[in-house]
Amino acid sequence: MATIRPYPFTAIVGQDRMKRALILNAISNSIGGVLIRGERGTAKSTAARALAALLPEIEVVADCPFSCYPAAPESLCDNCRDRLARGETLPTMLRRTRFVDLPVSATEDRVVGTLDIERAIQRGERHFEAGVLAAANRGLLYVDEVNLLDDHVVDLLLDSAAMGVNVVEREGISFSHPARFILVGTMNPEEGDLRPQLLDRFALCVDMHGIADPRQRVAIVERRVAFEQDPDGFYDEWLPREEQLSDEIAEARARLSQVSHTQRDLFTIAQLTTSFKVDGHRADIVILKTARAHAAWAGRLAIGEQDIILAAELALPHRLKRQPFEEAVMDMGQLEERMRKARAEAPPESSPPENSEASPSVKKPVSR
Numbered sequence: 001m002a003t004i005r006p007y008p009f010t011a012i013v014g015q016d017r018m019k020r021a022l023i024l025n026a027i028s029n030s031i032g033g034v035l036i037r038g039e040r041g042t043a044k045s046t047a048a049r050a051l052a053a054l055l056p057e058i059e060v061v062a063d064c065p066f067s068c069y070p071a072a073p074e075s076l077c078d079n080c081r082d083r084l085a086r087g088e089t090l091p092t093m094l095r096r097t098r099f100v101d102l103p104v105s106a107t108e109d110r111v112v113g114t115l116d117i118e119r120a121i122q123r124g125e126r127h128f129e130a131g132v133l134a135a136a137n138r139g140l141l142y143v144d145e146v147n148l149l150d151d152h153v154v155d156l157l158l159d160s161a162a163m164g165v166n167v168v169e170r171e172g173i174s175f176s177h178p179a180r181f182i183l184v185g186t187m188n189p190e191e192g193d194l195r196p197q198l199l200d201r202f203a204l205c206v207d208m209h210g211i212a213d214p215r216q217r218v219a220i221v222e223r224r225v226a227f228e229q230d231p232d233g234f235y236d237e238w239l240p241r242e243e244q245l246s247d248e249i250a251e252a253r254a255r256l257s258q259v260s261h262t263q264r265d266l267f268t269i270a271q272l273t274t275s276f277k278v279d280g281h282r283a284d285i286v287i288l289k290t291a292r293a294h295a296a297w298a299g300r301l302a303i304g305e306q307d308i309i310l311a312a313e314l315a316l317p318h319r320l321k322r323q324p325f326e327e328a329v330m331d332m333g334q335l336e337e338r339m340r341k342a343r344a345e346a347p348p349e350s351s352p353p354e355n356s357e358a359s360p361s362v363k364k365p366v367s368r
């Protein structure tokens with residue numbers, strides 16, 4: 001059987017903001033997902049699918065439906081936990097990162113899974129039928145048209161994305177398993193909005209626009225045609241770039257826990273969100289996490305101004321208050337200006353551990 005090649009991530013023309021948001025979520029899966037808003041045909045699903053395909057392989061418990069990570073005993077599912085308690089050794093294997101596509105008709109049971117109560121009562125066995133959250137653990141969960149999904153289901157997905165665990169309880173019996181994934185939701189704003197409460201719980205947001213630059217449009221067509229004519233050949237051509245990005249993500253993941261920030265950074269972030277009149281603290285936390293992931297990607301061990309700016313650019317678009325009939329616009333000039341002010345107003349650090357390396361490289365596919 002021939003494998004169906006996904007279009008390579010690094011061959012996607014332009015759309016740097018979207019690509020950055022996806023990569024940063026892949027580096028730090030505790031950021032909490034990204035919402036991509038835009039019209040049809042703007043490479044949203046291509047990008048999400050392509051990212052999953054290039055991510056480093058993961059080590060899993062070979063026969064566990066929840067893809068438990070053997071090296072993290074504290075996050076094992078109840079089954080694996082029981083097996084360890086019985087003295088079993090958990091078999092492990094390496095496999096690719098999964099891409100899970102959530103159907104728009106998904107019900108709560110389908111998403112969280114179900115406990116078989118009859119079996120528990122009759123035979124005293126705890127049996128759990130795994131749902132979408134189980135399949136998505138440590139993978140990428142793609143939710144197309146998230147605005148058309150039942151609010152309650154969106155709520156469950158966002159909860160799981162934030163907590164990293166799925167607990168199902170019924171009649172005094174409970175089952176829990178890890179459910180941490182890269183959540184990617186898309187929506188076409190012309191087809192209805194997402195409630196503000198749900199909107200705010202997506203960590204990052206990217207507004208996609210069609211590409212206006214003729215040269216980029218030509219590159220899109222050329223690559224598309226080349227891919228359709230010879231998917232394998234096209235893939236092989238881009239493989240070195242795909243592997244390089246995959247390695248960068250693996251290195252950034254390993255570096256992430258060592259990335260530090262100062263109190264001054266926190267003040268800067270707070271000043272920035274205050275200046276944009278953003279309510280609550282979610283944005284501040286998201287900016288910090290995203291900035292840390294960006295610093296890790298750039299190979300640094302402390303966050304700097306550029307990390308905060310690029311993080312804010314992704315964390316603020318859906319949190320800006322807008323007047324009716326007015327589009328909330330977020331431009332980099334405005335952001336940099338406020339950043340300068342915020343930095344000036346933040347109290348100086350007694351011993352700044354920041355190292356001021358050149359601004360992190362925003363990897364762009366080489367246009368050919």
Ligand SMILES: [Zn+2]
Pocket residue numbers: 061064065066067068076077078079080081
């Ligand atoms: Zn398990």
